[in-house]
Amino acid sequence: MRLLVVEDDPDLNRQLVTALTDAGYVVDTAKDGEEGHYLGETEPYDAVILDLGLPVLDGVSVLEKWRRNDKKMPVLILTARDRWSDKVQGFDAGADDYVAKPFHMEEVLARVRALLRRSAGHASSEIACGPLLLDTKSARVTVDGNAIKLTSLEFRLLAYLMHHKGKVVSRTELVEHLYDQDFDRDSNTIEVFVGRLRKKLGVDVLRTIRGMGYCVSEPDDAA
Ligand code: CA
Numbered sequence: 590m591r592l593l594v595v596e597d598d599p600d601l602n603r604q605l606v607t608a609l610t611d612a613g614y615v616v617d618t619a620k621d622g623e624e625g626h627y628l629g630e631t632e633p634y635d636a637v638i639l640d641l642g643l644p645v646l647d648g649v650s651v652l653e654k655w656r657r658n659d660k661k662m663p664v665l666i667l668t669a670r671d672r673w674s675d676k677v678q679g680f681d682a683g684a685d686d687y688v689a690k691p692f693h694m695e696e697v698l699a700r701v702r703a704l705l706r707r708s709a710g711h712a713s714s715e716i717a718c719g720p721l722l723l724d725t726k727s728a729r730v731t732v733d734g735n736a737i738k739l740t741s742l743e744f745r746l747l748a749y750l751m752h753h754k755g756k757v758v759s760r761t762e763l764v765e766h767l768y769d770q771d772f773d774r775d776s777n778t779i780e781v782f783v784g785r786l787r788k789k790l791g792v793d794v795l796r797t798i799r800g801m802g803y804c805v806s807e808p809d810d811a812a
Contacts, residue, residue: 590635590705590749591615591766595625595651596667597643605638608694609701613728613744615769622646629655629662633765635749636704638697639684640667641675649682656683663704665697702726709752716751718794719808723751732792742767743786746779750795750805759802 592614596602602618609616617632619625622643629637629651641648652664666684668675676687685708686700702714702725714726720733730737730747739747745767750758760776768774783803787795793808 590745590752591617591633591769592701593625593628593632593634593637594618595620595622595629595637595643595648596640597621598640601640604694605697608698609638612698613741613748614701615745615767617770620644622648622651626651626654628770629660630658632770633762634662635752635766636663636665636701636708638665638667638701641679642669649678652679652682652684663708665700665704667692699726705752711752716754718751718754718805720792721751721790721794721805723748730790732790737789739786739789742782743789746782747786747790747795747805750803754805757798757802757804762802 592609594602594605594609594616596605597620602620606616606618617628619628623645625639625643626646639648639652643651648666663685664683666679666687668679668687668689670689670691679687685704688697688700706714706716706725714724716723716725722731725748728744730739730744746763749763749766760779763779764774764776783795783797794805796804796806798804
């Protein structure tokens with residue numbers, strides 16, 4: 590899952606990026622509204638964390654411009670404490686949720702998890718596929734109750750496919766959602782990671798759809 594953080598306060602920006610990266614997301618960042626707007630317009634983010642008080646272009650205008658241009662990614666806005674009018678303006682501009690400053694990082698993480706799974710159509714924090722279970726809260730993956738140890742990239746790959754369970758995801762889409770903008774992307778390496786992941790899981794849920802991409806779906810009934 591790839592996120593964008595638009596926050597001009599350098600300390601807060603860094604704290605958000607660190608916490609989100611530690612939680613297993615790939616994070617791009619912008620420090621003013623114009624740069625943030627450009628990134629959201631040109632890169633495919635799974636969710637955005639958007640401060641409202643931003644230099645150059647304010648957060649509400651950024652959000653309005655995205656929504657006018659049919660950008661549908663979930664957006665969590667950061668508002669000043671006790672400014673109820675900020676929240677109203679933010680929601681009217683197309684925000685999906687908000688956190689008031691100062692906030693606990695755990696709350697931001699929980700709200701991001703909820704936005705990601707709701708936008709993918711999952712109501713609960715656990716996503717299951719046959720014996721495979723992804724707990725988005727603890728970032729744990731189990732097969733038949735046994736924990737599977739994954740590298741951060743393998744986890745991101747599986748989490749993306751699990752959130753889009755039953756859909757075919759192309760290699761290009763995976764590359765766009767697994768790496769940040771500065772990464773030297775090579776879609777051929779995806780095949781290698783899929784192979785390793787499949788071996789670690791040991792269950793037949795991760796399919797290659799020739800010429801199209803990959804799909805996580807329920808294993809075939811052996812009977
Ligand atoms: Ca600010």
